[in-house]
Amino acid sequence: MSSQKIGIVGSGLIGRAWAMLFAAAGYRVQLYDILESQLATALQELDKDLHRLEEQGALRGNIRASEQFALIGVTTRLEELTREAVHIQECVPEVLQLKKRLYSQLDELLEEQTVVASSTSTFMPSLYSEGLQKKQQMLVAHPLNPPYFIPLVEIVPAPWTSPTAVERTRDLMLSLGQRPVTLKREIQGFATNRIQYAILNEVWRLVSSGILSVADVDRVLSQGLGLRYALLGSLETAHLNAPGGVADYFQRFGGEISAVSATYGETPNTQEDRETLAEIARQCEQLVSLEKLDERRAVRDEFLIQLAKLKKQFE
Ligand code: NAI
Structure with a gap:
């Protein structure tokens, strides 16, 4: 104390x-x-x-x-x-x-x-x-x-x-x-937003190209990747996902990672692309109306308490 x-x-x-x-x-x-x-x-x-x-x-x-x-x-x-x-x-x-x-x-x-x-x-x-x-x-x-x-x-x-x-x-x-x-030195976006924006950019592209709906693209994180990432980071996740650990993972999948990465295309302009923005807003508001945002935040925080407790046990 x-x-x-x-x-x-x-x-x-x-x-x-x-x-x-x-x-x-x-x-x-x-x-x-x-x-x-x-x-x-x-x-x-x-x-x-x-x-x-x-x-x-x-x-x-x-x-x-x-x-x-x-x-x-x-x-x-x-x-x-x-x-x-x-x-x-x-x-x-x-x-x-x-x-x-x-x-x-x-x-x-x-x-x-x-x-x-x-x-x-x-x-x-x-x-x-x-x-x-x-x-x-x-x-x-x-x-x-x-x-x-x-x-x-x-x-x-x-x-x-x-x-x-x-x-x-x-x-x-x-x-x-x-x-x-x-961080050893300053960089724009620090680390969290650099990673968060990489995700937002790709989510935006997948919705704007009509490949996934808002609900589905969010499920990729909330029902998929996010469950792993709630416990482990992306590198340890990779480390566990190949028999010989992370070095083996990048040997096996590095070619595929580069090939997919080459198809990402331009960084979306999330301020100027009004059409995609309107569509994302429309679909998001169908999931949670603006009046219900506070309620939804409160529920999220309530479950974060439980998750935080569970994570303590994990660690
Ligand atoms: P806020 O608007 O809720 O609170 C700001 C407070 O600062 C108000 O109480 C205001 O009266 C006071 N204030 C304004 N000028 C002042 C001055 N010259 N001297 C003393 N107090 C003054 O803002 P919030 O959301 O708490 O954000 C504060 C900082 O935290 C920002 O830099 C924001 O980027 C950062 N931050 C916010 C997050 C969020 O989710 N809201 C998350 C992480 C960081």
């Missing part, structure tokens, strides 16, 4: 999720937001969510919901947030100018021991930290939604991020029970 202080900037969806993860591990958490009303809402939601998770038997950590909630405080003063913080997790909206402005404010206030990690899903850390005095204390720690149930965190350093900051963030994430991966 730790009594170190963690600062969180932005008390929206992701800021609140981080607050719960840190409090579960016994850290003192302070949430900062520009909107006082947002902080008041965040506290109400956190109180409700922690107690609901406790009732469901899904609360993380070894202390009760009320004790976890008591570890969470709020402030609307950035200079109070930065005081004595070992780590600050930034969770403001995905707008580069907004992030830049915030990081230059933080640059003035950061104490020596503090690492600032951005939750950004798209901005490489060099984009907002370049030119700042304390840029070696800044990096990305990108979670996946919902972070409470999905343990992956991508740690992405800028070229100038200190190795100590990277290591400390990794250790911190492990202390929460999250499962970090550390």
Whole structure:
């Protein structure tokens, strides 16, 4: 159990999720937001969510919901947030100018021991930290939604991020029970979105060429590949799929992989190809109407809790 202080900037969806993860591990958490009303809402939601998770038997950590909630405080003063913080997790909206402005404010206030990690899903850390005095204390720690149930965190350093900051963030994430991966250097899309977009591109092509319906293309993942990948990554899956392991797998299937890959064609333009987009939207809305999205998300999260428990046993 730790009594170190963690600062969180932005008390929206992701800021609140981080607050719960840190409090579960016994850290003192302070949430900062520009909107006082947002902080008041965040506290109400956190109180409700922690107690609901406790009732469901899904609360993380070894202390009760009320004790976890008591570890969470709020402030609307950035200079109070930065005081004595070992780590600050930034969770403001995905707008580069907004992030830049915030990081230059933080640059003035950061104490020596503090690492600032951005939750950004798209901005490489060099984009907002370049030119700042304390840029070696800044990096990305990108979670996946919902972070409470999905343990992956991508740690992405800028070229100038200190190795100590990277290591400390990794250790911190492990202390929460999250499962970090550390990129050796920054790259657009990090790792998750690079892989996710490769899948989305091919799914798009299969639907737009009329080969599969939306429901069927999604079944390929949800009833097929996804079941394996929920347990193992693609390389270990390949390793198990040939008698002589992964080397044997690529010897046997490498030719086929190259031949199929050569037929993928252009990267789809998912913004401009309105016709395919309208068709995908139409079919998706037949599966889940827009009014039912919240309900469907809630069901997914409920089953993610079960899956997370099962995965712990697997590991
Ligand atoms: P959100 O819109 O739910 O929350 C943003 C919060 O930041 C709001 O409470 C807002 O009042 C506050 N805020 C705005 N400007 C501020 C400032 N200058 N200083 C302090 N607080 C400020 O956004 P969400 O979804 O929580 O996203 C936050 C970050 O997390 C983004 O960078 C996003 O890319 C990343 N992320 C989001 C995921 C998602 O599924 N929503 C998943 C992974 C990462």
